[in-house]
Amino acid sequence: xxxxxxxxxxxxxxxxxxxxxxxxxxxxxxxxxxxxxxxxxxxxxxxxxxxxxxxxxxxxxxxxxxxxxxxxxxxxxxxxxxxxxxxxxxxxxxxxxxxxxxxxxxxxxxxxxxxxxxxxxxxxxxxxxxxxxxxxxxxxxxxxxxxxxxxxxxxxxxxxxxxxxxxxxxxxxxxxxxxxxxxxxxxxxxxxxxxxxxxxxxxxxxxxxxxxxxxxxxxxx
Numbered sequence: 653x654x655x656x657x658x659x660x661x662x663x664x665x666x667x668x669x670x671x672x673x674x675x676x677x678x679x680x681x682x683x684x685x686x687x688x689x690x691x692x693x694x695x696x697x698x699x700x701x702x703x704x705x706x707x708x709x710x711x712x713x714x715x716x717x718x719x720x721x722x723x724x725x726x727x728x729x730x731x732x733x734x735x736x737x738x739x740x741x742x743x744x745x746x747x748x749x750x751x752x753x754x755x756x757x758x759x760x761x762x763x764x765x766x767x768x769x770x771x772x773x774x775x776x777x778x779x780x781x782x783x784x785x786x787x788x789x790x791x792x793x794x795x796x797x798x799x800x801x802x803x804x805x806x807x808x809x810x811x812x813x814x815x816x817x818x819x820x821x822x823x824x825x826x827x828x829x830x831x832x833x834x835x836x837x838x839x840x841x842x843x844x845x846x847x848x849x850x851x852x853x854x855x856x857x858x859x860x861x862x863x864x865x866x867x868x869x870x871x872x873x
Contacts, residue, residue, distance in 0.1 A: 653746070656739040660747025664722065665754070673725075674718035678759050681717045682766065685710055690770045700837045701830075703774045707767050708830050711760050711789070712822065716815040719755065719797040722748045723805035741868035745798065749860075752801075753794040760790045775837070781845060782836040788852040789829040795856055796821050799863040802870050821859075828852050 668674055689706065698706075726735060735744060764786060768774060776782045797818055804813040832848035835841065 653740060653743045656743035657746035657750065660735070660739060660744060661750040661754075664748070664751040667725070668751075668755075674721045674755065678714055678718040678755075679762070682710065682714050682759070682763055685713070686763075686766055686770055693771075698773060700774070701834050703771060704834045704837055705830050707764070707774075708789070708826055708833065710767070711763055711793070712819075712826060713815075714759055714763060715756060715793050715797055716818060718759075719752055719794070720801040720804065720814040722752055722798065723801040727805045736871070741871050742864060744871065745802070745863060745867040748802075749794060749798045749863075752798045753791060756790045756794045756797075757787070760786055777838060778836045778841075781842065782833065785829060785832040785836055785845075785849070785852070788849070788856065789825060792825040792829075792852060792856050792859065793822060795859045795863060796825070799859070799867060799870065802867060825852065825855050828855070 689710075739747075768776075797814075800814060800817050800821065804817065807813050828848045828851040832845050832852065835845040835848070
């Protein structure tokens with residue numbers, strides 16, 4: 653299973669590096685969005701909480717602009733049936749999850765670094781806690797969007813369905829991520845953030861477990 657999963661991961665990575673469809677779309681969205689925010693906030697003073705919420709909103713919508721490609725591309729190229737014959741559903745899901753996780757991690761690191769460079773008001777008090785929360789958030793976003801991408805891959809209105817289905821599923825993650833990031837920015841205290849970290853960890857475990865259980869039915873139907 654792991655051999656098949658890594659083969660699918662490397663296939664998707666090689667395809668993305670060759671076409672750069674998702675990478676270009678994601679980077680363009682991030683740069684344009686942050687540029688608009690930066691110019692709109694000239695002379696304005698925002699609280700750390702508002703800036704934290706803005707950061708997570710950018711990360712969420714950036715993910716919405718490219719992560720559905722992991723399964724949609726298989727349908728568009730007509731390779732989904734071949735993939736079903738060559739690999740088990742578990743291996744397919746794991747390979748797609750690993751690819752989306754790599755994409756989300758790279759994307760969120762880029763977003764955070766650009767956010768720190770362009771937003772002078774945004775400073776982090778506890779840098780290790782901050783990056784740990786970003787890591788958990790990235791894993792959560794990747795795990796949720798992977799199964800949702802599989803669900804909408806065969807639909808006619810893929811572009812509309814993906815964010816519509818993703819938002820209610822990812823909302824608990826966003827709320828916990830914003831709360832934990834705000835604590836990392838304002839009060840560097842691990843004890844205060846522990847409930848949010850527990851929620852983020854539980855969310856990841858639950859979503860990945862449910863996805864593994866349901867993926868075979870979603871993918872084959």
